[in-house]
Amino acid sequence: EVQLLESGGGLVQPGGSLRLSCAASGFIFYNYAMSWVRRAPGKGLEWVSAISGSGGTTYYADSVKGRFTISRDNSKDTLYLQMNSLRAEDAAIYYCARHPGSGTYYFFDYWGQGALVTVFS
Amino acid sequence: DIQMTQSPSSLSASVGDKVTITCRASQGISNYLAWYQQKPGKVPKLLIYGASTLQSGVPSRFSGSGSGTDFTLTISSLQPEDVATYYCQKYNSAPLTFGGGTKVEIK
Numbered sequence: 118e119v120q121l122l123e124s125g126g127g128l129v130q131p132g133g134s135l136r137l138s139c140a141a142s143g144f145i146f147y148n149y150a151m152s153w154v155r156r157a158p159g160k161g162l163e164w165v166s167a168i169s170g171s172g173g174t175t176y177y178a179d180s181v182k183g184r185f186t187i188s189r190d191n192s193k194d195t196l197y198l199q200m201n202s203l204r205a206e207d208a209a210i211y212y213c214a215r216h217p218g219s220g221t222y223y224f225f226d227y228w229g230q231g232a233l234v235t236v237f238s
Numbered sequence: 239d240i241q242m243t244q245s246p247s248s249l250s251a252s253v254g255d256k257v258t259i260t261c262r263a264s265q266g267i268s269n270y271l272a273w274y275q276q277k278p279g280k281v282p283k284l285l286i287y288g289a290s291t292l293q294s295g296v297p298s299r300f301s302g303s304g305s306g307t308d309f310t311l312t313i314s315s316l317q318p319e320d321v322a323t324y325y326c327q328k329y330n331s332a333p334l335t336f337g338g339g340t341k342v343e344i345k
Contacts, residue, residue, distance in 0.1 A: 221334075
């Protein structure tokens with residue numbers, strides 16, 4: 118059974134940093150690209166970042182480019198999102214999501230339960 | 239970047255009604271279009287990919303159509319458990335943009 122379990126969410130002040138993790142199980146992790154998707158309170162889904170199965174290719178939404186870094190450790194079956202220079206508008210539930218293949222131009226077939234990030238001043 | 243516009247933003251329909259949601263891309267995306275359902279307090283769920291291919295386990299009352307710039311998600315007979323927000327998403331290239339969402343309620 119495919120499982121994705123996020124951790125690392127919490128409260129942070131504007132300008133602060135946070136690192137989210139997503140532990141994967143139930144599939145061969147390095148064979149699949151992964152993404153982070155967020156949903157801010159009262160807003161719709163927003164794709165944040167994607168990474169290929171090997172980790173060699175990454176993409177970012179303009180809203181987070183230069184502040185967020187996606188990475189993965191295929192030896193630990195874990196996906197990461199390092200978030201720096203956090204802003205109030207980054208407050209959201211962050212989901213990790215699996216692409217159904219190793220490439221990044223894909224839809225998402227499995228989703229984690231989400232990690233809540235709150236940015237307060 | 240390609241923009242994805244959904245309409246309507248919300249709708250209310252009776253149980254058994256046929257419901258249609260539209261998604262328009264600002265440029266052609268062939269059939270690289272997926273639809274998701276997110277129920278209140280739940281995780282998004284993939285319904286359709288490739289514009290018209292039903293994900294395994296999704297009820298057959300859901301269907302998708304379209305290609306290029308105009309796409310449609312249809313619920314042939316609305317059920318109480320279909321109350322949710324529905325999103326389209328394009329995936330022909332980055333950014334992997336979602337539409338703004340359509341909230342479906344029961345009248």
